[in-house]
Amino acid sequence: MGGNAEGTGAVVNARIYVLEVPENEGFLKVASQDPNVTIDKVGPYFRITADDDLVIDRRATGCRHAVWYSAIAGLEDSFIVQQDKDALRVSAR
DSSP states (O other): OOEESTTSOOEEOEEEEEEOOGGGHHHHHHHHTSTTEEEEEETTEEEEEESSOEEEEHHHHTOOHHHHHHOEEEESSEEEEEESSSEEEEEEO
């Protein structure tokens, strides 16, 4: 499960926001296949939350590099550990 926020007992999850545009559909499709991930809508964005680290394989998304590197619209209490030609890995703070 997600990490413990500085001993407070609060669960902290990896959370990112992705704009709802056709170019990001592959990104969302891959994320939705992980049973530890939930996706909900917040305005024009999808909020993707993982119980632990969020890991998305770029090749599985079908995203070309330009879309891949621009897909993340925001982070919430999280940081990017890896974003390269192979994968995106986001961890909770």
